[in-house]
Amino acid sequence: MSQTDSSKFEIAVLPGDGIGVEVMEACVALLEAAQKLDKGPLLKMTSYDAGAQHYAKTGEALPARTLDAARSAHAVLFGAMGWPNVRYPDGTEPIPQLDLRMELDLFAGVRPIRWFPGLPKVLANEQASSIDFVLVREQTEGLFYARGRGKVIDDSEAYDTMQITRRGTERVTRFAFELAKQRKARRGEARVTCVDKANVFTSMAFFRNVFNDVAREFESVSFDHAYVDALALTMVAKPWNLDVLVTENMFGDILSDLAAGLIGGMGMAPSADIGDAHALFQPAHGTAPDIAGQDKANPGAMFLSGAMMLDWLAQRHDEPTLATRARNIEQALQRVLAYGEVRPMEYGGRAGTKAMTEAVIAALPNP
Numbered sequence: 001m002s003q004t005d006s007s008k009f010e011i012a013v014l015p016g017d018g019i020g021v022e023v024m025e026a027c028v029a030l031l032e033a034a035q036k037l038d039k040g041p042l043l044k045m046t047s048y049d050a051g052a053q054h055y056a057k058t059g060e061a062l063p064a065r066t067l068d069a070a071r072s073a074h075a076v077l078f079g080a081m082g083w084p085n086v087r088y089p090d091g092t093e094p095i096p097q098l099d100l101r102m103e104l105d106l107f108a109g110v111r112p113i114r115w116f117p118g119l120p121k122v123l124a125n126e127q128a129s130s131i132d133f134v135l136v137r138e139q140t141e142g143l144f145y146a147r148g149r150g151k152v153i154d155d156s157e158a159y160d161t162m163q164i165t166r167r168g169t170e171r172v173t174r175f176a177f178e179l180a181k182q183r184k185a186r187r188g189e190a191r192v193t194c195v196d197k198a199n200v201f202t203s204m205a206f207f208r209n210v211f212n213d214v215a216r217e218f219e220s221v222s223f224d225h226a227y228v229d230a231l232a233l234t235m236v237a238k239p240w241n242l243d244v245l246v247t248e249n250m251f252g253d254i255l256s257d258l259a260a261g262l263i264g265g266m267g268m269a270p271s272a273d274i275g276d277a278h279a280l281f282q283p284a285h286g287t288a289p290d291i292a293g294q295d296k297a298n299p300g301a302m303f304l305s306g307a308m309m310l311d312w313l314a315q316r317h318d319e320p321t322l323a324t325r326a327r328n329i330e331q332a333l334q335r336v337l338a339y340g341e342v343r344p345m346e347y348g349g350r351a352g353t354k355a356m357t358e359a360v361i362a363a364l365p366n367p
């Protein structure tokens with residue numbers, strides 16, 4: 001990565017389609033406002049074209065210039081991409097986020113789910129207010145390995161193959177254990193759960209075996225295993241018992257939407273796609289065509305993804321002010337929600353994207 005000026009980080013901004021554009025505009029405004037309030041390093045945020053609508057206009061979903069910018073930036077901030085009826089000639093959808101995961105080798109999809117005051121209480125149980133877990137999704141193999149490789153034979157049978165490698169499983173498992181160690185400092189305990197279907201599939205039994213090999217390297221972190229179907233039940237019945245989960249690509253895709261449902265929907269579910277050399281930060285939601293262009297989207301997930309980016313930059317470049325800035329953003333969002341006067345439309349309130357953004361910017365701590 002290039003770093004010409006130690007006081008400045010280059011961020012490649014890819015707003016994309018639908019509400020991706022709206023929540024990104026909000027997030028850039030918030031990050032700009034937050035960096036004016038501290039003496040920490042400045043982020044230089046530059047927007048690049050990509051997405052389904054760009055494909056419809058130009059025939060390119062992820063232009064080489066955008067990919068180069070993502071590769072040379074210190075981090076990528078990503079909105080959402082995809083649009084109904086925009087398809088490649090073979091009928092599949094342009095999904096540049098999947099291409100970026102492969103191109104930048106972003107193997108760990110990190111999806112934290114945390115309840116805080118002001119979020120809807122989806123579960124009646126009192127303990128729902130202590131929901132605080134992270135789903136780590138392997139993102140470069142698993143069932144998504146089949147993308148572009150599936151086969152239909154004689155119009156009578158179809159195959160998609162799941163790939164699980166020792167290298168891929170080891171690195172995502174190690175990532176999950178390292179994350180659990182960091183969380184232990186805050187929570188006093190740490191446990192990684194391997195989510196698989198080892199009772200049925202050879203590939204999943206292999207995933208579990210490799211997980212167990214890696215687990216032995218981490219004495220301070222406990223671990224257990226759960227079949228994905230049982231875990232789906234636990235996620236609804238007792239999600240407060242979960243800490244860090246690690247799973248293959250497709251299971252992670254499904255479970256992360258279920259997890260977002262526990263805190264009221266997609267609008268407050270952030271994510272980070274992390275590799276050894278690059279990282280991309282995006283809300284877990286899609287382009288939401290049903291509400292796009294109407295100032296209805298909740299920008300919270302994008303804000304929290306921006307905070308995750310600041311934390312990652314802080315750790316990687318030893319810049320503690322960026323971590324403080326991340327806390328300032330999180331706390332401003334939490335204050336707005338807890339106070340309740342400005343409530344997102346997603347939760348039945350009247351605040352659209354712009355009103356939420358103004359409120360969160362106004363709630364940033366002023367030194």
Ligand code: ATP
Pocket residue numbers: 019081082265266267284285286287288289290291296297298299300301346
């Ligand atoms: P994808 O396939 O890319 O996940 P999708 O349309 O299936 O796209 P989302 O775009 O995540 O899924 O939308 C799912 C539902 O959640 C939609 O009804 C959408 O309006 C709602 N939604 C998603 N994100 C937000 C948000 N930030 N604020 C409010 N509602 C949202």
